[in-house]
Amino acid sequence: MAVDMFDRAEIIDKGFVEKVLKGRLPEAISGRKSIQNAAQHLLVDMFDTQIMSRHLDLWARRSKGQTFYSIGSSGHEGTAALAAASRQSDMAFLHYRDAAFLIQRKKQAGGLTPLYDMALSFAASADDPISGGRHKVLGCTHSYVPPQTSTIASHLPKAVGAAHSIGMARRLQYADAALPQDAVILCSFGDASANHSTAQGAFNAACWAAYQNLPMPIVFLCQDNGIGISVRTPGGWIEANFSRRPALHYIGCDGLDMIHAFEGAQAALDYARLRRKPVFLHMRTVRLMGHAGADVEASYAELASIEAAEAQDPLLHSARIVMEQCGFSVQDIVSRYETMRARWTGSRKRRLANPAC
Ligand SMILES: Cc1ncc(C[n+]2csc(CCOP(=O)(O)OP(=O)(O)O)c2C)c(N)n1
Numbered sequence: 546m547a548v549d550m551f552d553r554a555e556i557i558d559k560g561f562v563e564k565v566l567k568g569r570l571p572e573a574i575s576g577r578k579s580i581q582n583a584a585q586h587l588l589v590d591m592f593d594t595q596i597m598s599r600h601l602d603l604w605a606r607r608s609k610g611q612t613f614y615s616i617g618s619s620g621h622e623g624t625a626a627l628a629a630a631s632r633q634s635d636m637a638f639l640h641y642r643d644a645a646f647l648i649q650r651k652k653q654a655g656g657l658t659p660l661y662d663m664a665l666s667f668a669a670s671a672d673d674p675i676s677g678g679r680h681k682v683l684g685c686t687h688s689y690v691p692p693q694t695s696t697i698a699s700h701l702p703k704a705v706g707a708a709h710s711i712g713m714a715r716r717l718q719y720a721d722a723a724l725p726q727d728a729v730i731l732c733s734f735g736d737a738s739a740n741h742s743t744a745q746g747a748f749n750a751a752c753w754a755a756y757q758n759l760p761m762p763i764v765f766l767c768q769d770n771g772i773g774i775s776v777r778t779p780g781g782w783i784e785a786n787f788s789r790r791p792a793l794h795y796i797g798c799d800g801l802d803m804i805h806a807f808e809g810a811q812a813a814l815d816y817a818r819l820r821r822k823p824v825f826l827h828m829r830t831v832r833l834m835g836h837a838g839a840d841v842e843a844s845y846a847e848l849a850s851i852e853a854a855e856a857q858d859p860l861l862h863s864a865r866i867v868m869e870q871c872g873f874s875v876q877d878i879v880s881r882y883e884t885m886r887a888r889w890t891g892s893r894k895r896r897l898a899n900p901a902c
């Protein structure tokens with residue numbers, strides 16, 4: 546049967562298995578160390594999170610009539626690394642493509658059901674524990690993730706306020722502070738959102754405070770996929786704009802490679818935690834399956850550029866990494882991927898009963 550070139554979910558899904566089986570994996574990204582043996586379990590754990598996030602997207606795209614306007618996280622699964630490197634109590638204000646972050650954080654907390662909760666949110670169910678029925682809200686009270694919607698940049702001033710509150714609570718010797726004194730605030734957004742006046746005001750306030758040595762322990766994570774809906778971000782703009790701001794420490798990392806992303810996240814967190822200063826963590830990502838379910842990417846992008854992004858699928862990079870670093874076989878990878886699919890495509894009853902989801 547002919548492949549429908551508009552159905553990128555199908556192409557990416559089938560392509561993952563095919564490319565793993567045929568060994569057609571993208572080349573390693575240079576400039577990072579190989580992770581220590583002790584951290585192998587972390588790589589496997591992050592890879593599992595990425596697979597969970599991917600199948601959530603695939604399920605949402607294919608559940609016509611059950612879910613609503615779906616904004617996916619595919620291509621942004623590297624954000625799992627920031628969750629893995631941070632503490633539960635590092636409060637996180639998230640971008641709408643941060644399913645992998647939220648899954649990783651909720652897994653680490655234990656006893657939570659990230660996939661089921663997000664499925665409820667995608668379906669705008671009244672049972673969604675974080676919003677009670679508003680569509681596609683990422684958040685979790687238990688995991689210090691205040692709920693956010695897709696109103697771009699609206700969460701940045703709130704995040705800066707939260708970072709400011711940590712020092713204030715200490716200064717005022719406030720006994721009931723919700724955050725530990727060494728907590729760091731995490732705040733993520735896309736490359737186009739960084740231009741929003743609300744975002745610019747938040748960066749300015751953070752730098753203004755840090756410039757005069759007021760505590761401002763925040764990691765701004767910019768997930769740079771080079772585009773905002775159909776508008777390209779000029780090449781190099783984010784680095785040019787944010788690497789030379791007063792009192793803002795800039796770190797670049799590659800979200801396609803989970804080791805690179807983890808190293809960048811660790812460096813950013815260490816800096817913000819120890820110095821109580823803001824960090825701009827610039828993470829390269831790719832956007833897969835278009836902006837959202839209703840978007841026909843082929844109407845404004847060349848097929849070659851869509852395919853080039855798909856060839857850099859972070860899950861393919863992660864597959865190569867767990868083979869190189871953790872001794873995984875091709876079959877191990879395919880079996881993990883298909884086991885997670887089976888959880889989604891199995892009977893609704895079985896899925897709901899599975900506490901590990
Ligand atoms: C305040 C506001 N203005 C406009 C929009 C419409 N909008 C949704 S996503 C988006 C672009 C975001 O691009 P980027 O920040 O690069 O994130 P990405 O989707 O690429 O991850 C815009 C303008 C919105 N959601 N909120």
Ligand SMILES: [Mg+2]
Pocket residue numbers: 735736737768769770771772773774
């Ligand atoms: Mg973008």
